[in-house]
Amino acid sequence: MKYYLIAGEPSGDLHGANLIEGLRKADPEAEFRFWGGDRMAEAGGRQNLRKHYRETSFFGIVQVLKNLRTIRRQMRECREDVAAWRPDALILIDYPGFNMKMARWASGHGIRTFYYIAPKVWAWREWRVKSIRRYVDRLYIIFPFERDYFPRHGIDPVFEGNPLVDAIEARRPTLPDGDAFRRRNGLDNRPIIALVAGSRRGEIRDNLPLMARLAERFPDRQFVVTGVPWLERALYDRYMAGTGLRYVCDQTYETIAAAEAAVVTSGTATLETALLGTPEVVVYRTLWFQVKLQPYVLKVPWVSLVNLNLGREAVAEIIQSDLDVARAERELRAILPGGAKRGRMEADFEELRTVIGGPGASERFARRMVGELKKNRT
Incomplete structure (x- = not known):
């Protein structure tokens, strides 16, 4: 059968x-x-990659508005390519932002549509639930708490675990120990604190300077920024200049494991860090009015995926318009070796796994998709 992925x-990717x-x-x-990136090209054949995400990623209202003409052109190109190829499943x-529009279009053109990794409608933009129910043939979810959420909104989802576990377990045997990681990256012998400041320009701009202020309070540790290769x-140097921060690129799992x-800023990285077993503090800086509006806009009590999946605050979340360095210092000291919260957090991470x-x-989801298509054909 033919599969078109976006x-x-x-x-x-x-x-x-x-x-x-x-x-x-x-x-x-x-x-x-597919539309995707290098990993999908490696798995599915580079000749089958129609558009790289580097050309299609626009984050934030300003970027979207500035590139509206490009986005519309890309949407048109994608629809024409899907229609010409006639897949068994999209x-x-x-x-x-892009895929919900594709779902609506595909539904109107009789193309069977699977949504893999649901939009976070349980956090914000809950109105998208109606579109999922109307335009998506089958929804595949990756968080346990979503099994209760979506049926309340008339959607019967498929849950087979979280594919992030596959990605981490595939990498775990190759992760260096702390000493090997230090030698590889020219670091000194002090214990390492990983700084995962985000993967977007705005996140680096907002969070890295505040993390640098926190690092000043721990001269006996070296704070290592996990750079991403597409930035x-x-x-990074703009915000690291004059600080003692160290930088490594494209070694996020290696840095966290060491x-x-x-x-960690809020996002998938909070879950990755927990699954790797490294105690963490979640910090995120946003505009002051967004902090004030959070209780009214956000539909869930926490922002980190660790807390959402466990249903309680297992990791501290410091979400402010300006980082409270004193509180961040207390929370970080509490999870260092010998700290009051470290043992409890490690136990929570075991429960999370x-x-x-x-x-x-990933294989279980794939089998369910193939089975769904075969059943539909019959």
């Missing part, structure tokens, strides 16, 4: 690649075409 971010490998096992005659991976080094603790599900989720 992912618009690095995380979607990773999960899309793992899903393609699962689909190959479940359907040996599978053919692929698989939309997260990326709701230039100069962006660290005795991490300071059980709740989130074991390895093999």
Whole structure:
């Protein structure tokens, strides 16, 4: 059968690649075409990559407005390509700003549509639930708490675990120990604190200077910034100049695994850090009025995926218009070796691994998709 996948971010590229490998096992005659990135190209054939996410990623209202003409052109190109290729299934991976519009279009053109990794409608923009119910043939979810949320809104989702576990377990055997990581990156012998400041320009701009202020209070540790390869080094240097922060690029898992603790912005990285077993503090800086509006706009009591999946505050969340360095220092000291909260947090992370599900989720999701298509054909 023929599968057309659309992912618009690095995380979607990773999960899309793992899903393609699962689909190959479940359907040996599978053919692929996709919008995604290098990982999907490696899994599904570079000749089948129609558009790289580097060309399609526009974050924030300002970027979207500035590139509105480009976005409309890309949407038109995508629809024309899907229509010409005539897939058995269109698989939309997260990326709701683009993919929800594709779902509506595909529904009107009789193309079977699977949504893999649901939009976070339980947090904000809940009105999208109606569109999912109307335009998506099958929704595949990756968080346990979503199993209760979506049925309340008339959607019967499929849950088979979280594919992030597959990505981490695939990398775990190759992760260096602390000493090897220090030697590889020219670091000194002090214990490492990982700084995961985000993967977008705005996140680096807002969070990294505040993390640098926190690092000043721990001269006996070295704070290592996890750079991402799609952002230039100069962006990081702008906020690291004159600080003692160290920088490594494209080694996020390696840095977190080598660290005795991490300071992480909200997002998928909070879950990755927990699954790697490294105690963490979640910090996120936003505009003051957004902090004030948070209780009215956000539909959930926490922002980190760790707390959302456990249903309680297992990791401290410091969401402010300006980082309270004193509180961040207290929370970080509490999870360092010997700290009052470290043992409890490590136990919580063990529970999280059980709740989130074991390895093999990508293959299980793929089997369910293939089975759904075969049932539909029959």
